[in-house]
Amino acid sequence: MIVCVGTVGLDTVETPFGRVEETLGGSAAYFVAAAAALDTGTQLVSVVGEDFPSQHRDLLSSRGADLAGLQVLPGRCFRWTGRYHFDMNRRDTLETQLNVLAEFHPRLPESFREAEFLFLANIDPVLQLEVLEQVRRPRVTMLDSMNFWISGARDALTEALSRVDIVLMNEEEVRQYADTPNLLQGAREIMALGPRVLIIKKGEYGAVLLHEGRFFYCPAYPLEEVKDPTGAGDSFAGGFLGYLARQGDLSMAHLRRALVYGSVVASFTVEDFSVARLASVTGDEIQKRYREFREFTFFDEV
C-alpha cells in the first residue's frame, strides 16, 4: 500500500492519433493506475470539484485506490488542455484551469498516517512538506517535481528534496536545479542534499538510477506508435514504487528491477489515452515486456 499525494483532474488532449475531452487525468490518477498494474494498492490524497464524474471515481476505486483522502471542494475540477506535435516529444499547454486545486491543502486521514510508502507527485513543494509533517514513520518516501517549482519555489523544494529517500527528476530539471550542463555533477549536487536514490528520466531515452555511487540504466521500450505520452512519468513512478512496495527494501537489485517495471508500465500508458491501457493491461503482458527489456539490454561477460 502506498500513500499517493497529487492531482486528479480532467484532461483534454489532442495528439496526431486523436483527441479526448475531459478524460481522467492528473499525476495521482496515473500513479494509482500504474501501481494497480503491479497489484499494489494506494491511499489517494487529492482534490476534485463537485463536477468530478462518478465513473472516474469508480475507475479509481476499481484500481485499488482508497479514496478517503480525496477531498471534494465547492467548485470545478482541475482541468488541463494540451496538444502534442507530430513528433510527440513536444507539447503545447493550451489551457490550465487550477479551479479547486488552488485551494488544495493535503490532509491525510488518520488511517493514512502510518503509511510505509509515500509518493509525493509533482505539486507545490510547500504542500509536499505539509504531507511529510503528517506521516509518522514512512519507510520509503519518493518525490517528483518540475521546472516550475525549481524556479518558483526553490527553497521549499530544496527542503523537500532533503527530506525524502527517492527523487525523480528529468534531465533538464537536474541541470536547471544544479545550474550546470553536466548531468553527473548536477546529480551529485542533488544527492548531496540527502536522497539515497536519484532517478533521472530521459524521456524517449529511458532513465538512469543513482544509488550509493552506482548507476543503472534502463532504455525506454521501443514503441512503433505512441498514442498519447501524457502521464508517462507518473506511471513510471507508479510502476517503480508499486514494485518496491511489494519488496520492502532499497537493495540495488530491487531498485534495478523496479526501474525496469517503471519503464514497462509507462510503455503501456502511452499506447492509449488517459489510463485506458493501464486499466486493461494484464500481469502476463507486464511480465512478457519485462523479459523483453532483459533481451534488449543483456550481454555476456568476456
Next chain:
Amino acid sequence: MIVCVGTVGLDTVETPFGRVEETLGGSAAYFVAAAAALDTGTQLVSVVGEDFPSQHRDLLSSRGADLAGLQVLPGRCFRWTGRYHFDMNRRDTLETQLNVLAEFHPRLPESFREAEFLFLANIDPVLQLEVLEQVRRPRVTMLDSMNFWISGARDALTEALSRVDIVLMNEEEVRQYADTPNLLQGAREIMALGPRVLIIKKGEYGAVLLHEGRFFYCPAYPLEEVKDPTGAGDSFAGGFLGYLARQGDLSMAHLRRALVYGSVVASFTVEDFSVARLASVTGDEIQKRYREFREFTFFDEV
C-alpha cells in the same frame, strides 16, 4: 585486419577545456586508433597532402595501420576547425578546407583487395561505391554516413546502403533519410534496403543495434568531464568492428559485445584531444570499463 577507407587530416579544435591546433584528425585516423585499442590492425585507404607531418604518419603506423593505401597528393592536407559549446553537445564548424580530399579516389593496393572486414567511413557515397567495386569477397562490410550525403547524394547513398552488411547512422540521420519522426519506422525502412545490422547512435544517450528483428541497447559511459567529443562516432565504429573482426561472425551475442566495446572505446576517446587517449589506453582499462557497462545495465530475471 580491417580495411578502413576514410579521411585523415589536421584538426584545430576548441572546447571549454582547451584548444589544439593541426592535431591528427579525420574519421579514418580515429577508426585506426580505436581498432588498435582492441588489438586489431587496419589497412588504411585515405589521402593526405605533402604537408602531412611525419609524426602523424608514425603514430598511425604505431597503431597497427598498414599505410600502403595512403595516397600523398600534391597540395595541402584536409583541414577542419571546430568549436564546441559549453554543453559539449553542440559544435560550430568554423572552417573546412577540403584541399587534397577534393581529388580523392580510393585505390586499394592489391594486398587490400582480399579484405575480410571493410569499414567505409563517412565520405561521399560515390567513393564508398568505388571501394565496394574493388574488394573481392569481404565477409563483413560496414558503412557510416552523414546528413550532408542524405540530402546531397541520396541515390548513391541508397545504393551503398543496399550493398553493405552493417549501417551506422545517428538518429537524426535515420529520421532524415526515411522522412519520418518515428525512429523505429525509419530503421525498418533502412533495413529493408538490405543491411543485416543497423546501429543507431544517440550521442550522450548511447546506441541501439537492430538485427533480425531484435534490439540491443547500450548506454554511453557516464563521464564527469568530456574534454573533446571529436571522433567519438568513428572510434565507436573502430571498437565495434575491431571486436567483431576478432570473432568472425555476426551472431547476436557477438554483436552485443561489439556494441559495448564500441561504447567503451568511444568513452576513452573523448577524455582527451585527438587520438591521445586511444594511443595510451591499456587492455586492462578497456576490460575494466566493459565490466562497468555490465554493472550499469544488468538486472535479474523475475
